[in-house]
Amino acid sequence: MEKIVFLDRATLAPQIRLSRPAFEHEFVEFEQTAPDQVVARLAGATIAITNKVPLTAEVLAQLPSLKLIAVAATGTDCVDKAACERQGVRVSNIRGYAVNTVPEHTFALMLALRRNLIAYRDDVLNGEWQKSGQFCFFNHAIHDLGGMTLGIIGEGVLGQRVAEIAKVFGMRPLFAAHKGREGLGPLYTPWDEVLATSDIITIHSPLTAQTRGMLAMPEFRAMQRKPLIINTARGGLVDEEALVRALDEGLISGIGFDVLSGEPPAADNPLMRIAARPNVIVTPHVAWASDEAQQSLADQLMNNIERFVRDDSANLVV
Template identity: 80%
Template sequence: MHKIVFLDRATLAPQIKLRAPGFAHELADYAQTQPEDVAARIAGASIVITNKVALTADIFAQSPGLKLVAVAATGTDCVDKAACARHGIAVANIRGYAVNTVPEHTFALMLALRRNLIAYRDDVLNGVWQKSGQFCFFDHPIRDLAGATLGIIGEGVLGQRVAEIAKVFGMRPIFAAHKGSQGFGPLYTPWDEMLATSDIITVHSPLTPQTRGMLAMPEFRAMKRKPLIINTARGGLVDEADLARALDEGLISGAGFDVVSGEPPAADNPLMRIAGRPNVIVTPHVAWASDEAQQALADQLIDNIESFIAGMPRNLVQAAL
């Protein structure tokens, strides 16, 4: 009998069905779990499911029966994987489920900002249309996506899908070579050239010590075309204080963010200061969360657990030693 504990079931929408694993088990799921409650809740568990609840070295030291951490997401930065390796605990994640939902959200942000939909909607609500005296008015610039250069940071599945959609819109997608890289293939554009030539820059990278703060004031000052900055990947990839400053100084034309550093964000987060501007859109980390994508995630989560118990582990980011 395996004990399975889901520490943050509320990170999936209530309408999403989580099927029961096809082996003898008992399941305890909690809507949310505070850090001080983690150790007690997973006591005696062989499998723990987490989306964003942090699992630290101290937790693993207190959980001798734990065999698998099943992360209900792609990113695994909430898990101390080095500690898992020391304790012989496998870590599996979710892959490929967001190939439609995240790129669609990315383009929703692009379209809304390039066409100034927020500003025009606010004008309509405030009676500006009636005051204009004609069938339309032009208080805010409207730009097509067609013909624009799209700088893509991150060449994984999501970055590739964004590039595919961009071509349908008539854009010119370019993949940025890794920041600081001296060697790159013909499919990549040098980092500095990407900064200088892009009309829109969209980020699809994992958050690592190397990628944290990859876009900051030196990069904003190198952006000659005052691009939109889109981030549907991870908070922390863009220096948020520098982003707000770049917007204030007119170095960029707008920002569409689905992620911030620290979620939910603190009241003094720089993005909260600028979030009410018509050329800024901040959404609450929901780019991944279409019903279709969430159901695919839930199904894959149970697939990962069943495969592990059957002795055929899949989607491992850390194998049990």
């Protein structure tokens, strides 16, 4: 009999259904799990489900029964995959479930910032419309997306979908060549050219040792058109102190971030210090979280487990 333990069920909304596997099993779920609770909660488990709870080499060494870690997300940086390989533990992830929700959130951030929706909403709440004495007023600049150049960092499923939507808006999407690399083919525009010519830059890359901190002051200083910076991927991809400095120096015109380097963020996180500005929007890592996307994720998660037990493995990264 398989013992399945979900360490952080609260990372999925309560209305999302989790089907139960057809094979004989025990299913245990915890809303949240602290790092010092992981070993005890996974004692005797053969299958662990985690979204963000870290599974380190030290933890894995104390779990001899573990056979599969089913990550309830696409990113697997919470799992020490090298330790899993040494120990013979397989790791699966979720793919393709966010093809609508993340791009739609990306464009929601773009539209809100380009059209100054936050500032105008605040003005309406503060009585500025009544004070204007006419049917509209122009306290803040409004810009269209049409005709803008959109620099896309990350050419996977989400980046490709963002490019498709951008064309419908009349934008010119450019896929940035990987930082520090050339000769990647006709899909790509050189990294430096994307930085220099984009009106908006949106990030859809995984967080790896190579991509961590890929946007910092040298990159912001190379941005000639003072772009919006949109990040719905991972917080660690951007140097947050440099990002705020770039905004203060007028090197960029606005920030739309759904992800931060620490989640939930500390009170002194650089973006939290400026989150009330009208040209800054911070959302709590919910770009992925439409009900439709979450249900697709949950269905795929349990299917990965079913197929693993049947020795018909799906979506394995280790």
